[in-house]
Amino acid sequence: MPFQSFTDYLLLEKNYSKLTVQAYLSDLESLKDFINNQYGTDSIKDVNYAQIRTWIVSLVESGIANRSINRKTSSLNTYYKFLLKVGxxxxxxxxxxxxxxxxKKVQIPFSEEEIGTVLDELNFDNSFEGYRxxxxxxxxxxxxxxxIELVELKLSSISLNNKTVKVLGKRNKERIVPLLNSVKETLANYLNKRNSLEEIKDSEHLFLTKKGVKIYEMLVYRIINDYxxxxxxxxKKSPHILRHSFATHLLNQGADLNAVKELLGHTSLAATQVYTHNSIAELKKVHLKAHPRSKK
Incomplete structure (x- = not known):
């Protein structure tokens, strides 16, 4: 397999998830295909910066976002650091x-009212897909x-008795997240419908399609966007905006930043702090309304 030693390094030493490793390898293959077409060689070990720069320019000209290009070059940089390490x-x-x-991306979370409308007023029928x-x-x-964490949830990840879910995050880091009572009820209803499917081809994962196979990311996106x-x-109406809403609403209600960091599975507070701008806006309103000298 091409890049086998690098793959082993990412999986075993860096403890990256299989999906992350696939993304890294895809970026390497992208450069490999480019230099093969442009320079007649498929060895990216021997390329120079001028050749890589030409590849980057081609990505820009094809309309790929700078953020995505930076991710690709970051993958390459990790690969070259590995090659240096092994000599x-x-x-x-x-x-x-x-x-x-x-x-800088400005992510606007859903309001509490918008989420309330979806969960309390829209029609979710009593079918398997409705409960799911x-x-x-x-x-x-x-x-x-x-x-991706939701897609990869296993049946064994859920504990109805403890009202918790075990989540496998980035770099295979596990965290335990509590479940609300309302979620516990919906979960129980979904599991009953799931067990009644005509055929279950994937008995391991929690979320399935009506054909009994593991749900996929694009379908999850469509579900969120449609509702x-x-x-x-x-x-923008996506799963990430719901994640953003979760963090923002907790912080607006006074949740500790460190606690939100742990719930989100972030490794540093800096990653969590991007969700605080809405909380600051909310604090300003409270401050202006409540402070004795705000009317002066």
């Missing part, structure tokens, strides 16, 4: 590369898990 190269061609400038879709939305909003399109006029 396959003597110089990293990306050692002086500077990331492309990216615009409602459970997906409730889990996103009540736990803040990522889309929230009925309740929100926001441009």
């Amino acid at each position: 396959d190269i003597t110089q990293n061609p990306l050692s002086k590369h500077k990331a492309l400038k990216t615009s 879709n409602k459970l997906i939305i409730e889990l996103f909003y009540s736990t803040g898990i990522r889309r 929230f399109s009925q309740a929100s006029s926001k441009v």
Whole structure:
């Protein structure tokens, strides 16, 4: 297998998930295909920065976002650092590369009213898909898990008695997240419907399609987008916006930043702090309304 030693390094030493490793390998293959077409060689070990720069320019010209290009070059940089470590190269061609400038994304969370409209007013029928879709939305909003984490949830990850869910996050790091009583009820209803499917081809994973196979990320995105399109006029309606809403609403209600960090599965507070701008806005309102000298 191409890049086998690098793959082993990412999986065994860096403890990256299989999906993350697949993304790294895809980026390496992208450069490999490019230099093969442009320079007649498929050895990316021997490329120089000028050749990589030509590849980067081609990505820009094809309309790929700078943020995505930076991720690809980061994958390459990790690969070249690995080659340096094992002695396959003597110089990293990306050692002086500077990331492309990216615009700061402003993520606007759903309001509590919008989420209330979806969960309390929209129709989720009593079918397998109805219970499944409602459970997906409730889990996103009540736990803040990522889309891929939800897709990969196992039946064994759920403890109805303890009202917890075990989540496998980035770099295979596990965390335990509590379940709300309302989610526990929806979960029990979904499991009854799941057990009644005509055929279950995947007995391990929690979320299935009606054909009995593991649910996939694009379907999860479509479920969120379809339901929230009925309740929100926001441009972006995705699982990540629900995760964003979870964090923002907790912080607005006074939750400790460190606690939210743990629930989200972040490794540093810096990653969690991107969700605080809405909380600051809420605090300003409270401060202005309540402070004795605010009217002076």
